Amino acid sequence: MAEPIKVVVTGAAGQIAYSLLYQIASGEVFGRNQPLILHLLDIAPMMEVLQGVVMELEDCAFSLLSAVVPTTDPEVAFKDVSSAFLVGSMPRKQGMERKDLLSANVRIFKVQGEALDKFAKKDVKVLVVGNPANTNALICAKYAPSIPRENFSAMTRLDQNRAQAQLAGKLQVPVSTIRNVIIWGNHSSTQFPDAASATVTNGGKEEKITNLIQDAAYVQGKFVETVQKRGAAVIAARKMSSAMSAAKAASDHMRDWWCGTAPGSFVSMGVYSDGSYGVPKDIVYSFPVSVSNKKWSIVQNLAVDDNARKMLDATAKELLEEKEEALLVCQD
Ligand code: NDP
DSSP: OOOOEEEEEESTTSHHHHHHHHHHHTTTTTOTTOOEEEEEEOOGGGHHHHHHHHHHHHHHTOTTEEEEEEESOHHHHHTTOSEEEEOOOOOOOTTOOHHHHHHHHHHHHHHHHHHHHHHSOTTOEEEEOSSSHHHHHHHHHHTOTTSOGGGEEEOOHHHHHHHHHHHHHHHTSOGGGEEOOEEEBOSSTTOEEEOTTOEEEETTEEEEHHHHOOOHHIIIIIHHHHHHTHHHHHHHHHSSOOOHHHHHHHHHHHHHHHHOOOTTOOEEEEEEOOSGGGOOSSSEEEEEEEEETTEEEEOOOOOOOHHHHHHHHHHHHHHHHHHHHHHHHHHO
16 A cells, blocks of 8 residues: 555535545545545634534545544644645625625635645645635745646636536437536636537547537537536525535546546646636636646647637636736735
8 A cells, every 4th residue: 555645625614525525535536545644624613513524534434544634723734735625715705796705715825825835745736626716726826936836726627527517418428428628717607618629429439519519509608608607506506506516526626637637638627827829827727638647738729719719818807807806915
């Protein structure tokens, strides 16, 4: 057996973490031969709830779980971690403006970036789930200058999974036969779910989805809107935001980062923009990426038509605005 790695989950008493911790501890993410020590960070009022989560983790008797460390202290939480799931963030309350939400969360991610910088392993892989995830990841990286900025990412995998599921439903095929759907930009309603490169494999033959669905009104209209508004639809029905699917997406994201993507397949991750596809540099923007040896690279030379160009630019504009607001908050 390998040496255990340390993995931190923040917001560990929350509802996404409740589903996520099971998947991490069972070996879904880092492999079935990789023992783990779980560090669970949450705020002081949540410690009693967190103790219950710790008891349940014990009672699962996971063979890979060497130890569980619940804490309110970022030094303890981030010490020597190889992987970080930053789930905890201030929820949006009624009447709260986007700006208020941004400013509360930017402060949290500044502190966590500083703690990662001081205490985490330098090759730590950081996944930000807490919203506004892209800008939180940007701020976190900014305050962790000793860690390469390629090691920070934001989650758009749930949007990707939702998009795959919508296309599978439309074509009446298993979701596993669909690949290479892209989510561009921000994890917000300006994101662009793009089916132009997506394929379906049927009887050993891989075909472009846009050849099978020759309906631009659907691909550019209903499909995009359904994915953009899916989170709100789940909240309306469940009276709580999506948690099981968000946790599954976080597992998928980190597993692909850790273990790599299949040849010819790509996935969407919010990563530091290098200017690819004419996207402004130095924002955390969701691109199609492939991963090997635990390093992602942006897939190049995919087609971007006029409609896609407008969508890519609109979501970039929102991220530039968020960045500006976030940097102002950090100066306070
Ligand atoms: P969740 O675990 O449901 O959500 C946490 C974050 O994930 C929120 O930012 C939320 O954004 C985001 N999120 C929710 N659904 C999705 C989705 N479908 N896709 C992408 N992102 C999503 O919230 P809980 O209230 O259950 O738990 C939050 C925990 O965080 C609490 O235990 C709280 O104490 C803790 N916390 C910890 C902090 C810390 O560790 N320093 C600081 C603040 C809170 P949205 O609100 O937009 O849904």
